[in-house]
Amino acid sequence: MEVFKSLLVIVLSSVLVNNYVLSRFLGICPFLGVSKKLDQASGMGVAVIAVMLIATAATWPIQKFILDPLGLGYMQTIVFIVIIASLVQMLEIVLKKFIPALHAGLGVYLPLITTNCAVLGVAVNNINDGYNFLESMVSSLGAGLGFLLAMVLFAGVRSRIDESKVPKPFRGVAITLIAASFLSLAFMGFGGIVDNLFA
Amino acid sequence: MFDFMAILTAFLVVAGVGLVLGILLALFTQFFGIEDDPKVKAVRGALPGANCGACGFKGCDDYAKAVAEGRAAPNLCIPGGADTVAALSEVLGVEAEAAAPKVAFIHCNGVCGATSPKAEYDGMQTCKASGMVFGGAGSCVYGCIGCGDCASVCPADAICIRDGIAHVDPRACIGCMACTKACPKHIISMLPKDAVVANFCSNKEKGADARKNCKNACIGCKKCEKTCPNGAITVIDNNAIVDYEKCTHCGACAEACPTKCLKAVNFQ
Numbered sequence: 001m002e003v004f005k006s007l008l009v010i011v012l013s014s015v016l017v018n019n020y021v022l023s024r025f026l027g028i029c030p031f032l033g034v035s036k037k038l039d040q041a042s043g044m045g046v047a048v049i050a051v052m053l054i055a056t057a058a059t060w061p062i063q064k065f066i067l068d069p070l071g072l073g074y075m076q077t078i079v080f081i082v083i084i085a086s087l088v089q090m091l092e093i094v095l096k097k098f099i100p101a102l103h104a105g106l107g108v109y110l111p112l113i114t115t116n117c118a119v120l121g122v123a124v125n126n127i128n129d130g131y132n133f134l135e136s137m138v139s140s141l142g143a144g145l146g147f148l149l150a151m152v153l154f155a156g157v158r159s160r161i162d163e164s165k166v167p168k169p170f171r172g173v174a175i176t177l178i179a180a181s182f183l184s185l186a187f188m189g190f191g192g193i194v195d196n197l198f199a
Numbered sequence: 200m201f202d203f204m205a206i207l208t209a210f211l212v213v214a215g216v217g218l219v220l221g222i223l224l225a226l227f228t229q230f231f232g233i234e235d236d237p238k239v240k241a242v243r244g245a246l247p248g249a250n251c252g253a254c255g256f257k258g259c260d261d262y263a264k265a266v267a268e269g270r271a272a273p274n275l276c277i278p279g280g281a282d283t284v285a286a287l288s289e290v291l292g293v294e295a296e297a298a299a300p301k302v303a304f305i306h307c308n309g310v311c312g313a314t315s316p317k318a319e320y321d322g323m324q325t326c327k328a329s330g331m332v333f334g335g336a337g338s339c340v341y342g343c344i345g346c347g348d349c350a351s352v353c354p355a356d357a358i359c360i361r362d363g364i365a366h367v368d369p370r371a372c373i374g375c376m377a378c379t380k381a382c383p384k385h386i387i388s389m390l391p392k393d394a395v396v397a398n399f400c401s402n403k404e405k406g407a408d409a410r411k412n413c414k415n416a417c418i419g420c421k422k423c424e425k426t427c428p429n430g431a432i433t434v435i436d437n438n439a440i441v442d443y444e445k446c447t448h449c450g451a452c453a454e455a456c457p458t459k460c461l462k463a464v465n466f467q
Contacts, residue, residue: 079216086220090227097231
């Protein structure tokens with residue numbers, strides 16, 4: 001029960017309080033780039049969830065069983081980037097072979113995720129927070145869900161912006177960034193809630 | 200003093216990780232990879248890659264697949280023109296004739312001054328939305344609304360809004376027909392590139408009413424119909440329609456037109 005509770009806290013905090021896009025400002029590029037349409041945004045979100053889970057499953061053991069015993073913690077970034085990039089490539093090859101429909105759906109987004117810093121951020125943060133393997137996986141799932149949530153919410157916001165009359169100097173990127181900051185402010189409101197939920 | 204062992208271990212570990220991943224990737228491609236059809240690749244290479252959709256497929260990739268599988272004719276690519284058709288014929292080993300080059304033309308000349316606004320529209324700045332409110336803010340309900348729905352879908356940036364109506368630059372137009380689908384008034388049509396006359400008006404009202412709404416309107420007087428030696432022009436619903444299959448480029452109709460809505464054009 002205690003374990004379940006702590007896992008729930010990890011999920012909720014990585015979805016809402018420490019949302020990777022809106023609180024930690026990681027993965028802003030896809031957040032602004034592919035949030036124009038809802039279907040694209042959700043496609044990207046689902047692809048990110050899959051990649052985050054796989055990346056964590058691969059990077060956590062490598063950190064614990066190879067880098068840490070050899071005292072090579074400082075090589076973390078380089079090793080993780082290489083691993084994530086290769087994993088995404090492999091995932092793409094496998095999907096293309098066995099689930100072509102899913103590959104066609106995610107096709108464009110998978111290569112983009114290779115360099116999504118939110119994925120690297122999750123892998124690194126899991127180590128920094130001292131999570132065990134199960135906790136790391138749960139936290140990755142939460143981070144992915146948080147990314148999906150942010151993307152879907154922001155896609156809605158942007159479709160409303162498209163229909164409204166924006167003053168000329170604010171059109172385009174400017175109003176998008178302002179809207180993103182409002183959304184981020186809203187998420188700041190979750191700070192401190194989750195920790196006290198089960199207190 | 201440098202700790203050479205530490206540097207060496209770091210080097211070996213990173214190199215090892217890279218090597219393992221490299222081998223894994225190679226194995227994955229070996230066992231799971233699917234070769235892209237070389238024919239599709241060759242066909243795709245011959246296409247211009249504008250992804251305009253003029254062929255009726257989702258993009259150049261989709262069209263290449265259809266051509267390679269024999270589901271589509273190789274002469275559907277309008278932007279590519281004769282060059283692309285020749286290249287495709289070579290790839291496929293068949294003879295195909297080039298599609299006649301066409302350009303988009305906007306049948307409206309309701310410039311500022313010729314028409315007058317009947318209302319002030321302050322809503323969403325798209326033709327689709329504006330056109331839903333009493334058929335647009337202009338006095339002529341058949342004409343160009345001028346919010347630029349066509350310009351925003353044009354992949355070649357060939358359309359600009361000038362004097363309240365849209366203009367196509369025939370030299371920049373790639374003939375993809377995206378604008379003909381975007382126009383809520385359906386006043387954009389594809390004309391052959393060698394056309395010498397075109398009706399600049401789409402108004403279907405009776406002469407006096409049309410004239411009241413726009414100084415440049417086609418009044419359906421049938422002078423062009425009578426002047427044309429080849430019977431290439433017919434007035435349907437008070438609007439002159441040119442049949443470019445029959446037109447011999449004599450230009451007599453343009454001279455006869457009293458309101459000068461049927462005018463000489465040069466798309467070349």
